[in-house]
Amino acid sequence: MEKKDLIFAIVFTTIVLLLLVAFLLFFFIRYRFKNNTYIKEKEAMKKFFEKTLLQSQIEVQEATLAGIGKELHDNIGQLLSSTKMFLGITQRNLPESPETLNIAEETLGKAINELRALSKSLDKDWLEQFDFIQNLQMEAQRINEAKYLQIFFSHPEKLFLKADEQIILFRIVQEAIQNAIKHAQAKNIRINLSKTSEIVRVDVVDDGIGFNNSIHTDGLGMRNMKHRTKLLGGSITWNSIGVGTSVKIELPFKENEQ
C-alpha cells in the first residue's frame, strides 16, 4: 500500500466506524421504541382490566346496597310503622298518655323518616337519575338537622358528570363525611365543589382531631375511597396537620366529552 493510500484508508475506516456507530444507535433506539410501545399497550390493557374489575366491584356493591335498601324499606320499615301504629292506639286508649310514651312515639317517627331517606339513597333505580349536588345538599341537610355538627356545602350551579360517575363521587364524599363524624369528632365540615375546564375538585375539610397520615393509610374506608377515585381516573389525598383533616379529590374532566 502506498503511503498516500494509507491516509485515505484511515479516513475511510473512520467514516465507516462512525457510520457503524450511528447505525448501531439507530437500531438500539428503534428496539427501545418498539419495546416502549409494547409496554404502553400492556399497561393500557392492565389499566382497562383493573377498571373493568373495579367497575364490577362497584356494581356488585351498588346491587348489594340496593338490596339492603329494599329490605330496610319493605321489612324493617313496615315493622317500625306497625310499631308506631300500635303506640298510637295505646296512646289513644290511655286516659293520659305518659311523657315517655310521647317521646318514644316521636323518636320512632324520626327513625322511620331516617330509614326512608336511607333506603331511598340506596335505591339503584333512583340513583340512575342521580344528581350529585342535589343529593349532597340533602345529605348535608339530613345531618345538619340532627344538630350534632354543621356541614357547609358550596358548589357551582351544575356538575356535568355522568350519573354513574356522580354516584361514585357521592359515595367517596359520603365516606369522607362519615370519617369526619365517626373518627374525627368534627363540629364543622366544609365541602367545596369546584371545576375548571380540565378538573373537577372536591375538598372536604373538617375541624376534628385529625389523624396521623403516616399510620392511618390503609383502613377499609380509605381503601374504598382510593379504589373509587381510581375508577374515575382521578386522585385523592389526605392532609392532616395538627387540627382537622382535609380530603382533596381531583377528577379529570373534559367539558366537550360530557
Add this chain to the structure above:
Amino acid sequence: MQALAKTCFRFALRTGQNSFMSINGFIIGLIPVLTSLLISVIYYKRLQPSWLRLFTWFLLLTILISVVGYVYSFDFKSGNHFIFNIYLLIQFLFYFAFFYKTFQTKKLKRFTLLMSTCFLVYLLISFIFLNGFHTFNSLGFTIGSVLTILFCLLYFGSLFNAEGFINYFKIPMFWIATGILFFFVGNFIYLSFLNYILENNLDNGGNIYEFIIITLNLLLYCFFSIGFLSNQTWKKRT
C-alpha cells in the same frame, strides 16, 4: 476541544515546533464547547445529583487548557505537550469517574474502578519512567480512548437490558455517552496511526485531522448540549 488543541501540539511536533494551528480553526473549534458550557451554566441547578455539576467545571477547564496550550505554543514557540498530558490525565479520570457514578451494578462499578486504577498507574509509570512528561503520551491517549469506548458500550448495554418504559431522549446521560462514543471512535484510528502519519508526513499541514477533529468536536458538544437540555433529571435514569 482537547483534541483540537492537540492539533497544535501535533503541528509543533512535526515541524520542529515552528508551525501552529490557524487561529480561525482554533476559534471555530472553541464555539461548540463555549456553547455547551453556557448551556450547562444556565441549567446548572437542574443537574442532579450534584456531582454532575462538575461537568460545567470540566468544560471550563477544557477551554482554559486549550487556550493556555495554544497561547503557550504561540508565545514561547516551544512544546506544549506537558499541558495536554495533564489534561489527558484529568479528562480520562473524569470520564471514568462519570461512568463509575452512572453504572448501577456493583460488578460494573468494580470493573470501572479497576480499569481506572490500572490506567492511572500506567500513565504515572509512563510519565516518570517511559515517555516522560514533555512528550505527548500517545499510547496513553489510545488506551484511554479504548476504555472510554468500552464504558460507553457497557452503558448502552445496561440501558438495552433495562426493564420498563424508558425514553432515551429524555436521559441526559444517553446524549452525553453518545457524544463521547462518536468522538472517541472517530479519533481512534487516526491517533492509532499518529506516529506513522507524522514520521511519513502523510497528512500534510494537518488539514485532514483538523477537519476530523472540528467535526467530532461539533458532534461531541452538540450531544452534550442536548444532554443538558433534556428534561428528565439525571438521578432517575442514569
